[in-house]
Amino acid sequence: DAMVIQNPRYQVTQFGKPVTLSCSQTLNHNVMYWYQQKSSQAPKLLFHYYDKDFNNEADTPDNFQSRRPNTSFCFLDIRSPGLGDAAMYLCATSRGLAASYNEQFFGPGTRLTVL
Amino acid sequence: AQRVTQPEKLLSVFKGAPVELKCNYSYSGSPELFWYVQYSRQRLQLLLRHISRESIKGFTADLNKGETSFHLKKPFAQEEDSAMYYCALSVRGQNFVFGPGTRLSVLP
Numbered sequence: 001d002a003m004v005i006q007n008p009r010y011q012v013t014q015f016g017k018p019v020t021l022s023c024s025q026t027l028n029h030n031v032m033y034w035y036q037q038k039s040s041q042a043p044k045l046l047f048h049y050y051d052k053d054f055n056n057e058a059d060t061p062d063n064f065q066s067r068r069p070n071t072s073f074c075f076l077d078i079r080s081p082g083l084g085d086a087a088m089y090l091c092a093t094s095r096g097l098a099a100s101y102n103e104q105f106f107g108p109g110t111r112l113t114v115l
Numbered sequence: 116a117q118r119v120t121q122p123e124k125l126l127s128v129f130k131g132a133p134v135e136l137k138c139n140y141s142y143s144g145s146p147e148l149f150w151y152v153q154y155s156r157q158r159l160q161l162l163l164r165h166i167s168r169e170s171i172k173g174f175t176a177d178l179n180k181g182e183t184s185f186h187l188k189k190p191f192a193q194e195e196d197s198a199m200y201y202c203a204l205s206v207r208g209q210n211f212v213f214g215p216g217t218r219l220s221v222l223p
Contacts (some may be wrong), residue, residue: 004158033211042119042213043159055209077128090159097208099147099166104211106159 003027004107006091012113013081021076021110022089031097032074033104034066035090038055049074078112086114098109117142119204119214127220128192136187136217138176138202148178148185149203151213159201162187172196192221 005024013019023032031050035043046058049068063085065077078085088111090102118141128134133160141147163171165178165185176187178200202214 035213040215042215044213045211048209057210092159102147102205102208103161103164103201104151104159108158 004091004093004105006089006107006110007068008110009108011112012077012115014115015083019078019081019112021078021112022070023074023076023089023107025093025105026072027093027095027105029093029095029101029105031094032068033038033092033094034064034074034076035092036085037088037090038089039087046106048075079086081114082084082113083114086112088112117146117204117206117210117212119202119212121202121214121217122198123217124174124215125218125220129223130194130223131191134189134192134196134219134221136200136219137204138185138203138214140183140185140204141204142183142204144206145180147174147205147208149178149205150174150185151201151203153199153201155198162200184203192219194221194223197221 005094007022018075033047033048046060063079068074087102088109090109091107121140123165148165152162168172174189178185199216199218206210
């Protein structure tokens, strides 16, 4: 089945130790998104890629970076995780950004714990 | 900045009763509005969006620009409708903003 895959499902890191979360897709979608969802809160968009074009949300901290080496993969790098970065990280894809193409397909998420 | 509010964190109804999950947004232009749903142990998935004007699983939602609302309605709730429901807004396909979510519990 075509889908959005996130690895690992659970990630534990230490305060200040860089960590990378991975997302891959077999849908061949142009757009890939990263969201942060803290407990009992709404998913918050961090950034998205349209193909190779990177779009950062205005309030995304510099501590969060992303890479998209090809259509299928997208990575979220947290350079110096703080305790406040513990959250569920959701990856999503869509065919495009225009109406009728921007239905988002979500991965299962990676739960990040910062010790 | 765009904002989405869902006033109820938890909504409990009995099976067969009507259900309405409220969503209000703040944006002066013409946004795209969506409802996403997350069933227990499943991924977040699209339920419906205003441009489609269709009924999915018996749910409908009408965009009311005057009241800046996009409430989700179903005339007869089923137990399998129990889930977390998120209202979301997009501007020109970007700047996706999700509301805080409403947990719907349909009681037998």
